[in-house]
Amino acid sequence: MSSDTSTRRGAWLWLFGVLCLLLVAGLRWPEDSWLATDIRGLLPEAPSSVWEKAASEMASARYEGQLLLVVRSDDRGQSQVFLDSAVSQLVAAGYADPDFGQVQADRWNVLSKKLDPYRISLLTAADRARLQSAPEEYLRDFQRLLYSPLGGSWLNTLPTDLLGLYRKFLVFAAPTPPQVIEPGTAVEVVQILPDKLGLDQLPALYELYLDLGLQARSQGVIFHSLGAPLYTAYGVTTGRQEMYTIGLVSLLALTLLLLWFLRSPQALMLSLVCVAAGVAGGLVFAVSVLQQIHLLTLVFGATLIGIAADYAFHYFAHSLLPTWDREQGLASVLRGLTLSVLSSSLAFIALALLPFPGVRQIGIFMASGLLCSYATVCLLFPALYRGVSSSRKLPDILLPAQRTGRKFVFLVAVLAIALPGILLLHSRDDVRDFYAVPAQLAEDEKAIIEALGLPAADSRFLLLEAPDEDSLLRLEEKVLVANETPLRGITSLVPSIETQLENIALQQRLLTSGVLDSHLHALGLDGFREAYKEQLLSDFDPLTIASLEGLTLPLGTGGFVGCDATGCASWMGLAGVKPEQLVALESSVTVVDQVGGINRMLGRYREGVALMLVSGILAVLIFLGVVLGWRRALNIVLVPTVASLLSLAVIGYTAGGYSIINLLGLLLVIGVSLDYAIFRVLTPGPAQAATSLAISLSAMTSLLAFGMLALSRTPVISDFGQTIALGLVFALWLSWTQVERSEA
Amino acid sequence: MKLTARFLVLFFIVVTCAVGASEENPLLQKLAERLEFHQSVEGDFRQEKYLYFMQRPMVSTGTFSMSRRNGLRWQVIEPVASLMTVQGHAVMLDGSPVKDQGVGQLMAMIMLGFMDGDLLGLDRSFSVSGDISADHWQLSLIPDTLLLRSVLQRIELRGDRYLRQIEVIEESMTRTRINFSDVREIQAKEGVGVE
Numbered sequence: 001m002s003s004d005t006s007t008r009r010g011a012w013l014w015l016f017g018v019l020c021l022l023l024v025a026g027l028r029w030p031e032d033s034w035l036a037t038d039i040r041g042l043l044p045e046a047p048s049s050v051w052e053k054a055a056s057e058m059a060s061a062r063y064e065g066q067l068l069l070v071v072r073s074d075d076r077g078q079s080q081v082f083l084d085s086a087v088s089q090l091v092a093a094g095y096a097d098p099d100f101g102q103v104q105a106d107r108w109n110v111l112s113k114k115l116d117p118y119r120i121s122l123l124t125a126a127d128r129a130r131l132q133s134a135p136e137e138y139l140r141d142f143q144r145l146l147y148s149p150l151g152g153s154w155l156n157t158l159p160t161d162l163l164g165l166y167r168k169f170l171v172f173a174a175p176t177p178p179q180v181i182e183p184g185t186a187v188e189v190v191q192i193l194p195d196k197l198g199l200d201q202l203p204a205l206y207e208l209y210l211d212l213g214l215q216a217r218s219q220g221v222i223f224h225s226l227g228a229p230l231y232t233a234y235g236v237t238t239g240r241q242e243m244y245t246i247g248l249v250s251l252l253a254l255t256l257l258l259l260w261f262l263r264s265p266q267a268l269m270l271s272l273v274c275v276a277a278g279v280a281g282g283l284v285f286a287v288s289v290l291q292q293i294h295l296l297t298l299v300f301g302a303t304l305i306g307i308a309a310d311y312a313f314h315y316f317a318h319s320l321l322p323t324w325d326r327e328q329g330l331a332s333v334l335r336g337l338t339l340s341v342l343s344s345s346l347a348f349i350a351l352a353l354l355p356f357p358g359v360r361q362i363g364i365f366m367a368s369g370l371l372c373s374y375a376t377v378c379l380l381f382p383a384l385y386r387g388v389s390s391s392r393k394l395p396d397i398l399l400p401a402q403r404t405g406r407k408f409v410f411l412v413a414v415l416a417i418a419l420p421g422i423l424l425l426h427s428r429d430d431v432r433d434f435y436a437v438p439a440q441l442a443e444d445e446k447a448i449i450e451a452l453g454l455p456a457a458d459s460r461f462l463l464l465e466a467p468d469e470d471s472l473l474r475l476e477e478k479v480l481v482a483n484e485t486p487l488r489g490i491t492s493l494v495p496s497i498e499t500q501l502e503n504i505a506l507q508q509r510l511l512t513s514g515v516l517d518s519h520l521h522a523l524g525l526d527g528f529r530e531a532y533k534e535q536l537l538s539d540f541d542p543l544t545i546a547s548l549e550g551l552t553l554p555l556g557t558g559g560f561v562g563c564d565a566t567g568c569a570s571w572m573g574l575a576g577v578k579p580e581q582l583v584a585l586e587s588s589v590t591v592v593d594q595v596g597g598i599n600r601m602l603g604r605y606r607e608g609v610a611l612m613l614v615s616g617i618l619a620v621l622i623f624l625g626v627v628l629g630w631r632r633a634l635n636i637v638l639v640p641t642v643a644s645l646l647s648l649a650v651i652g653y654t655a656g657g658y659s660i661i662n663l664l665g666l667l668l669v670i671g672v673s674l675d676y677a678i679f680r681v682l683t684p685g686p687a688q689a690a691t692s693l694a695i696s697l698s699a700m701t702s703l704l705a706f707g708m709l710a711l712s713r714t715p716v717i718s719d720f721g722q723t724i725a726l727g728l729v730f731a732l733w734l735s736w737t738q739v740e741r742s743e744a
Numbered sequence: 745m746k747l748t749a750r751f752l753v754l755f756f757i758v759v760t761c762a763v764g765a766s767e768e769n770p771l772l773q774k775l776a777e778r779l780e781f782h783q784s785v786e787g788d789f790r791q792e793k794y795l796y797f798m799q800r801p802m803v804s805t806g807t808f809s810m811s812r813r814n815g816l817r818w819q820v821i822e823p824v825a826s827l828m829t830v831q832g833h834a835v836m837l838d839g840s841p842v843k844d845q846g847v848g849q850l851m852a853m854i855m856l857g858f859m860d861g862d863l864l865g866l867d868r869s870f871s872v873s874g875d876i877s878a879d880h881w882q883l884s885l886i887p888d889t890l891l892l893r894s895v896l897q898r899i900e901l902r903g904d905r906y907l908r909q910i911e912v913i914e915e916s917m918t919r920t921r922i923n924f925s926d927v928r929e930i931q932a933k934e935g936v937g938v939e
Contacts, residue, residue: 076832077865140824141838143823143824144820144824144825144826144837144838145826145837145842146802147791147802147804147820147823147824147826148804148818148820148826148828148837149791149818149828149848149851149920149922150828150835150837150842150848151793152793152912152914152918152920153895155793155795155802155918156795156914156918158795158797159797183832183833522823522824523802524798524800524802525798
């Protein structure tokens with residue numbers, strides 16, 4: 001078969017591969033959003049109970065789409081005017097739900113109607129205690145309220161709520177709204193519409209937030225806002241900017257370097273095709289297999305540009321050699337390319353084995369992307385690339401010096417200096433370090449907490465478990481009775497049967513003792529006595545959680561998680577209460593620390609990735625040892641190993657703390673530096689200049705890309721970038737100075 | 745219980761009763777020219793609550809004092825003694841803070857406005873209409889916001905040199921009528937502070 005025929009066949013095969021990939025994408029592309037932004041999607045499933053997981057989702061969802069708006073000035077009227085304008089702008093922009101208040105009102109309406117038949121058995125704990133200890137005083141206070149200007153709404157419900165008990169029960173069940181401490185402050189809560197919480201919509205919300213701040217300043221007021229949508233909006237905005245910036249800068253660097261060194265627009269175009277094939281192929285494959293990937297995977301995936309370009313660089317750099325010809329062009333680099341892609345893919349596929357969704361996504365994305373780039377170089381380049389118009393001798397500076405014994409001694413000395421740095425390393429497993437909180441939002445949070453006297457944000461909550469519903473309610477009441485705290489749970493709406501019976505018995509005693517008669521007479525409501533008595537003596541029909549089935553409860557109420565064959569569960573937010581201050585917590589009451597749980601998982605998987613790192617290097621060593629012989633294998637593996645250790649040492653000296661993100665960066669360093677070492681070892685002496693050129697081009701473009709990551713405002717990305725940048729510098733230096741090359 | 749829910753709803757709104765500069769209402773401007781204004785006033789009141797389920801009104805009597813610095817002090821003497829104070833957002837009943845569903849602050853806003861002449865704030869939450877003659881006037885306030893309208897139908901105000909009567913008509917046809925008498929400026933003594 002002529003080489004022309006085989007190269008054309010290769011090109012057709014490549015095209016066939018692209019069509020197959022597109023077909024797979026068409027069949028497997030998800031209908032829902034394929035791009036996630038929630039950091040929890042990157043983390044592994046915590047080994048928690050079904051109840052803990054369900055309660056965590058409920059606790060997170062409770063205030064997920066809400067924004068708290070606070071406006072401060074010397075004049076509350078002025079603050080209110082601006083606040084109204086801010087809400088109007090959010091509504092006009094389509095973010096704020098204009099019907100939020102009405103929706104909540106409707107829900108309360110429905111709930112109060114649902115509970116009304118059971119009202120005779122519904123009392124707050126405080127009212128029950130007062131009626132037991134000082135009923136006359138309680139009733140007198142109620143009368144004072146009725147005769148004051150504040151009593152209007154209580155009067156309207158008197159016929160069916162003679163003591164105001166049911167009304168107080170409902171008022172107590174409602175969450176306490178933010179209480180303004182500073183005069184001149186206006187407050188409002190807005191609900192962001194669910195379809196505006198998507199990835200595409202949120203960046204504009206952040207822009208509007210910044211704009212409102214500027215408007216406020218121009219009008220002499222101060223505007224603050226707090227809420228999960230803003231943090232997500234900031235994350236999406238910066239992530240997108242960085243993705244475009246990093247990708248564009250990488251491409252630009254790639255373009256300029258290729259044009260300068262290779263002087264071939266055709267080489268430039270084919271390099272871009274190689275890179276595009278890698279990124280697109282990796283994306284299509286990852287989404288087709290996983291159905292959804294995270295935004296951060298895409299950000300990390302942008303670095304694939306630098307790695308995928310390596311294969312193109314080796315091909316084109318060797319085309320500059322005087323002995324290069326189109327028919328044999330691929331043969332001179334095929335072995336190196338194949339070993340590189342196999343060893344790198346081996347390392348990335350190993351990541352996919354970890355039960356860590358984010359790592360798995362990156363592993364699949366990178367491995368499949370590299371394979372697509374490799375296929376592009378091997379199948380497409382020989383058919384399309386004609387070589388440069390005139391060959392030229394590569395400069396001698398590109399020929400690395402042969403390794404000597406003194407270099408080996410030097411290497412040992414370097415490692416000895418690095419050892420203290422490695423010993424300074426300590427783990428830093430905190431998911432909160434992954435995200436950056438912009439200064440503006442951090443200031444707003446502090447100001448709002450001060451203005452409203454809010455407790456500091458706490459993601460912890462209590463999880464209660466019991467064999468059945470009523471046991472659960474009694475357990476919750478026991479916790480609440482033992483701890484005089486602002487905790488609220490499902491018992492705010494549904495007391496236990498025992499409590500309901502006590503409430504009825506208490507009122508019956510008031511009736512028989514004559515205390516109630518005096519109260520009714522004082523109000524002129526004697527005519528309602530018999531109806532009330534009839535209610536108290538009627539057959540007891542308990543209110544149960546099942547009675548509320550099908551209702552959408554108002555915001556801030558509820559807490560019932562569910563029941564199954566094993567039992568029932570509910571949750572209560574801590575509302576600023578420290579768990580250490582709670583007493584009488586039985587074993588069936590658990591303090592769930594969502595963030596703490598995630599951090600513990602991060603630590604476990606950091607250890608797993610570290611083990612995978614060592615195992616990966618050993619696996620590559622064994623693989624290369626079998627293929628190339630042990631001396632060469634050791635020679636190759638030396639580069640990624642020492643580069644990784646030196647990177648860790650620098651991190652130890654500078655930052656001290658390291659996390660799973662640093663280790664993920666090292667996995668990438670290993671993949672790239674293996675390429676350097678493999679080509680250095682396999683390339684014959686006369687062609688070493690081409691390899692040097694390719695390695696240098698690769699390092700320069702990769703450093704530009706990863707260096708940009710190191711400047712990211714998102715800590716998780718900057719840590720990743722810094723680690724890779726360090727590792728590449730060391731790998732480049734080692735590949736130039738420490739690798740024993742083939743003289744053949 | 746529908747009414748109960750409606751009042752609970754008021755937890756979720758901010759009663760926009762701040763007195764502030766607003767569009768000028770010619771009726772209120774004209775009224776302002778008729779009224780006597782002071783820094784602080786006091787007087788007596790008689791409050792009658794007409795409930796749909798009762799044949800006779802619930803009556804209470806007492807005294808009040810009002811100043812912009814110290815807010816509203818509302819002392820019920822008969823039939824059951826109580827003291828309500830409103831100062832800014834803080835509403836207290838017999839020394840204990842209460843969750844005011846807007847009623848206390850609304851009353852304070854109206855009375856403050858008629859005390860010191862800053863009536864334009866009424867425009868913020870109500871559509872104002874009425875009648876002014878040589879020696880008396882009458883205003884009708886209809887709530888502008890949906891949620892306030894779900895609680896109140898309208899507020900009727902009547903008076904001469906001073907505000908003499910507030911009548912709150914609610915959606916349930918419950919009416920509260922407050923008559924003020926012996927209204928006088930607080931002279932040569934400190935405005936009564938909030939207890």
